[in-house]
Amino acid sequence: MRFVPGSKWVVAALFFVALAIPLLTDNSYYLNMLIMVFIWSIAVSGMNIIAGYAGQLSLAHAGFFGIGAYTLGLLMVKAQMSFLVSLAVSVVLTGMVGAVVGMISLRLKGHYFAIFSLCMGVILSLVIEKWESLTEGVRGLLGIPVPKIGSVEFSTLTSQYYLILFFFVLAMFVNRQIIHSLVGRTFISIRNSEELAESLGIHAMKSKMLAFVYSTVLAGLAGALYAGYLRFLGPEIASIEHAFEMLLYLLVGGIGTLWGPVVGTALVMTLMQWLQSWQDYRMIIFGPILVLIVMFLPHGIMGAFAQLKKNQPSVLPDTTDDKNRGIERGVNDRRLAGGESDA
Amino acid sequence: MLRTEKLSKYFGGNQAVNSVDFQINQGEITAIIGPNGAGKTTFFNLISGLHPPTSGKIFFEGEEVTNKRSYEMAKMGIARTFQTTKLFAGATVMENLMIGHRLRTKSGFWGAVIRSQRYRNEERACREKALQVLEFVGASALANRSVASISQEEQKRVAIALALSTDPKIVLLDEPAGGINADETSNLAELITKMKNAGLTICIIEHKMQMIMKLADRIMVLNQGIKIAEGTPDEISRNETVIEAYLGGGAHAQAH
Amino acid sequence: MDLFFQQIVNGLVLGSIYSLVALGITLIYGIMHLPNFAHGHLYMLGAYVTFFLITDYGLSYWPAILFAVAILVVIGMLLERLVFRPLHHAPHINSMIASIGVMLFIEAIARKMWGSDYRRLDSPYDGIIDLFGLNITEQRLLVIVSAVVLMIGLHLFLKRTVIGSTIEAMAQNREGAFLVGINANKVSLMTFAIASGLAAAAASLAAPINLVYPSMGAMVNLKAFVIIVLGGMGSIPGAVIGGYILGLAESISGTYINSEYKDLAAFVLLILILTVRPTGLFAKEAR
Numbered sequence: 001m002r003f004v005p006g007s008k009w010v011v012a013a014l015f016f017v018a019l020a021i022p023l024l025t026d027n028s029y030y031l032n033m034l035i036m037v038f039i040w041s042i043a044v045s046g047m048n049i050i051a052g053y054a055g056q057l058s059l060a061h062a063g064f065f066g067i068g069a070y071t072l073g074l075l076m077v078k079a080q081m082s083f084l085v086s087l088a089v090s091v092v093l094t095g096m097v098g099a100v101v102g103m104i105s106l107r108l109k110g111h112y113f114a115i116f117s118l119c120m121g122v123i124l125s126l127v128i129e130k131w132e133s134l135t136e137g138v139r140g141l142l143g144i145p146v147p148k149i150g151s152v153e154f155s156t157l158t159s160q161y162y163l164i165l166f167f168f169v170l171a172m173f174v175n176r177q178i179i180h181s182l183v184g185r186t187f188i189s190i191r192n193s194e195e196l197a198e199s200l201g202i203h204a205m206k207s208k209m210l211a212f213v214y215s216t217v218l219a220g221l222a223g224a225l226y227a228g229y230l231r232f233l234g235p236e237i238a239s240i241e242h243a244f245e246m247l248l249y250l251l252v253g254g255i256g257t258l259w260g261p262v263v264g265t266a267l268v269m270t271l272m273q274w275l276q277s278w279q280d281y282r283m284i285i286f287g288p289i290l291v292l293i294v295m296f297l298p299h300g301i302m303g304a305f306a307q308l309k310k311n312q313p314s315v316l317p318d319t320t321d322d323k324n325r326g327i328e329r330g331v332n333d334r335r336l337a338g339g340e341s342d343a
Numbered sequence: 344m345l346r347t348e349k350l351s352k353y354f355g356g357n358q359a360v361n362s363v364d365f366q367i368n369q370g371e372i373t374a375i376i377g378p379n380g381a382g383k384t385t386f387f388n389l390i391s392g393l394h395p396p397t398s399g400k401i402f403f404e405g406e407e408v409t410n411k412r413s414y415e416m417a418k419m420g421i422a423r424t425f426q427t428t429k430l431f432a433g434a435t436v437m438e439n440l441m442i443g444h445r446l447r448t449k450s451g452f453w454g455a456v457i458r459s460q461r462y463r464n465e466e467r468a469c470r471e472k473a474l475q476v477l478e479f480v481g482a483s484a485l486a487n488r489s490v491a492s493i494s495q496e497e498q499k500r501v502a503i504a505l506a507l508s509t510d511p512k513i514v515l516l517d518e519p520a521g522g523i524n525a526d527e528t529s530n531l532a533e534l535i536t537k538m539k540n541a542g543l544t545i546c547i548i549e550h551k552m553q554m555i556m557k558l559a560d561r562i563m564v565l566n567q568g569i570k571i572a573e574g575t576p577d578e579i580s581r582n583e584t585v586i587e588a589y590l591g592g593g594a595h596a597q598a599h
Numbered sequence: 600m601d602l603f604f605q606q607i608v609n610g611l612v613l614g615s616i617y618s619l620v621a622l623g624i625t626l627i628y629g630i631m632h633l634p635n636f637a638h639g640h641l642y643m644l645g646a647y648v649t650f651f652l653i654t655d656y657g658l659s660y661w662p663a664i665l666f667a668v669a670i671l672v673v674i675g676m677l678l679e680r681l682v683f684r685p686l687h688h689a690p691h692i693n694s695m696i697a698s699i700g701v702m703l704f705i706e707a708i709a710r711k712m713w714g715s716d717y718r719r720l721d722s723p724y725d726g727i728i729d730l731f732g733l734n735i736t737e738q739r740l741l742v743i744v745s746a747v748v749l750m751i752g753l754h755l756f757l758k759r760t761v762i763g764s765t766i767e768a769m770a771q772n773r774e775g776a777f778l779v780g781i782n783a784n785k786v787s788l789m790t791f792a793i794a795s796g797l798a799a800a801a802a803s804l805a806a807p808i809n810l811v812y813p814s815m816g817a818m819v820n821l822k823a824f825v826i827i828v829l830g831g832m833g834s835i836p837g838a839v840i841g842g843y844i845l846g847l848a849e850s851i852s853g854t855y856i857n858s859e860y861k862d863l864a865a866f867v868l869l870i871l872i873l874t875v876r877p878t879g880l881f882a883k884e885a886r
């Protein structure tokens with residue numbers, strides 16, 4: 001995960017384009033699409049922190065998205081609280097639920113963690129669906145008021161766009177700061193080998209908790225923004241299918257890469273729009289894509305991109321002889337593995 | 344400095360380490376030898392906190408540390424390398440070593456997000472520590488290489504550097520000379536002497552007897568989990584039980 | 600009292616199905632170290648294949664079951680060969696994700712080909728038997744008995760044949776078993792074949808009792824995972840016993856707990872147990 005020189009400019013340029021888009025077009029289709037991409041990118045980047053960096057595959061993140069969304073919706077509809085307060089409470093509450101879930105589940109290793117998180121995701125979505133007296137169940141939660149901050153009302157698409165862009169940029173900034181820091185490297189070291197990390201004095205459980213809680217906070221934030229934008233909620237947003245979709249976005253874009261979640265979400269969501277008429281069948285295409293990606297492009301588009309950049313100007317003397325190629329393969333094999341013990 | 348009392352580890356019915364009383368003295372090089380499966384690595388795993396002992400006690404600098412976890416042991420100053428060289432794959436040597444010094448830093452999430460003064464100081468400290476230990480092990484040139492692209496012997500050096508980057512008091516080396524040739528072995532012996540001269544306490548597991556006999560101040564011999572002898576290299580090479588159980592044949596000849 | 604016994608019978612039926620599916624998952628996990636999230640969907644495919652063989656091709660029940668098992672065995676082997684074997688040495692996250700991909704694909708295919716509506720297969724054995732004063736439909740009895748027969752068959756295969764005992768040794772003791780002379784690829788291929796066959800058999804047996812629909816595999820799959828985590832991943836007796844326990848628990852509690860929350864029970868149970876014992880109920884010491 002080295003910083004690719006020049007990418008700073010690309011990011012800056014894209015940022016200004018994003019700022020200017022509502023000025024260039026008022027096509028609501030595109031704006032809506034971008035808003036959705038921003039929202040889901042935030043959630044997927046949360047999944048990326050825990051799965052891609054800390055190496056713990058969590059399938060409960062649609063559930064945390066649901067908690068964030070429903071908390072905001074319920075606070076605004078049933079408690080008439082203001083948008084900002086509701087947003088803050090949603091994020092904090094999601095993080096707290098995340099802390100409790102993390103405390104239990106992060107003691108589990110490898111597959112157990114993934115299975116546990118899958119069950120947790122099912123529980124969260126079932127609770128949201130069945131607890132009708134609170135969430136209105138399958139009827140859905142309607143009539144979430146227009147978000148207002150002070151006297152500014154976010155009633156138009158353009159204003160919503162800027163609101164959500166703000167949080168998207170904020171989330172990506174924090175992600176970047178974390179990933180390119182000692183904290184992010186600590187996560188990666190746990191993904192690489194929990195045993196080695198602990199022998200170097202790293203309290204793996206503490207780091208995994210941090211990664212997990214932060215990742216649920218991102219999912220909760222995305223959920224809350226989603227609720228404030230669409231202004232109605234159905235229990236299906238928390239369904240396990242959504243977790244699988246997020247996983248798809250993450251893998252296509254590149255798990256364990258900073259921009260992978262954004263690239264994957266944008267690309268796959270666009271593709272899905274084209275395949276609108278397929279709706280229920282779109283996984284006929286995306287299922288095999290998921291399989292092909294883990295087989296041939298385990299770090300997705302961004303990973304392949306970084307590989308290209310690295311290989312082109314071959315500055316380093318290439319000393320990979322036969323003996324080392326074995327190691328290299330072992331290394332690539334272990335890239336994605338979460339704290340697998342081989343002692 | 345580090346002392347064990349009747350330390351045992353059973354894996355099911357297998358008594359991998361059986362009631363071992365042992366001591367590592369400050370500033371010395373202590374060696375543990377024994378045939379394959381004798382329980383040497385398991386013993387390291389116990390005193391580095393990787394596995395909890397079945398029974399017995401461990402003391403470090405007078406304090407009981409029996410059930411401390413490995414990250415706590417590392418913080419107290421016990422560093423180790425692994426028999427199968429372990430490094431963080433997919434990262435550069437530098438990135439590996441910076442993580443090695445992470446335990447001496449305090450910055451957390453917010454410090455990293457806002458890049459606080461303390462965070463920046465600590466990151467610099469990690470980087471300086473990394474360069475310093477790399478120079479110490481004579482591998483400065485490798486800083487920006489990916490760990491996958493360096494040779495077996497270089498990986499061994501980097502693994503030692505990684506242990507040193509934690510600012511340890513004791514370094515446990517599990518077969519540092521395994522799988523490297525004679526020249527490289529003598530370089531490694533030099534490095535270990537240099538570590539001792541720098542004031543570190545060292546405990547080493549090794550099958551290469553010649554190297555051990557030259558380096559070690561004291562040797563413990565394990566066989567089937569039991570300590571069968573302890574003493575200076577001279578005493579050990581004359582010890583009948585040891586010769587019978589272990590040294591006999593080729594290894595014996597090699598030792599003289 | 601009568602109701603209670605009825606619930607026991609229902610529990611045994613459910614348990615038979617859970618056990619057969621869980622056995623497949625646990626075998627695959629034991630051999631390949633892969634939690635196959637697509638396994639429940641093989642079960643679903645098995646049910647559809649049986650259904651169409653009977654309704655569209657006019658096969659009678661038993662030949663349809665045999666064909667369905669055969670077809671699923673082939674599909675299972677194809678999956679092993681094309682997807683999971685190439686990923687065998689990849690990090691465990693990768694093969695897990697691949698199994699999710701396979702799962703999504705199978706379900707979408709089923710929706711595309713057969714629609715999302717529920718289908719009912721008429722049982723050829725819809726008579727009612729009086730068993731010690733207890734009324735039980737023939738089909739239910741058939742499920743219970745066939746499951747036992749299949750398990751005995753599997754047991755004999757694992758104990759009496761060379762490849763079977765290799766599979767068992769490898770499943771029960773992942774690290775230790777380096778049995779010579781048997782090709783590891785053959786073992787994993789066989790395992791997938793057996794596991795898929797068991798899932799298809801379970802589905803065919805249960806099809807006349809339950810409805811057939813594309814997402815029918817998802818819940819069975821999740822519950823089978825609950826079972827094998829409880830029973831110890833890779834443990835064969837654990838899968839069988841766990842399956843019956845969960846089936847009975849669900850069926851009996853179903854009379855007392857609001858059925859809305861019935862599905863939750865299994866997962867809450869799992870969470871509670873993993874909270875207390877992070878490696879599952881019957882797992883050996885972790886390291």
Ligand SMILES: Nc1ncnc2c1ncn2[C@@H]1O[C@H](COP(=O)(O)OP(=O)(O)OP(=O)(O)O)[C@@H](O)[C@H]1O
Pocket residue numbers: 354357359377378379380381382383384385386426886
């Ligand atoms: N994690 C473990 N689980 C079960 N048994 C173990 C474990 N680690 C070691 N053992 C057993 O303990 C015994 C001692 O093994 P250990 O690795 O400590 O030997 P060693 O002296 O380091 O041998 P070598 O010289 O080959 O490295 C062996 O019988 C081994 O099989």
Ligand SMILES: [Mg+2]
Pocket residue numbers: 383384385426
């Ligand atoms: Mg050893």
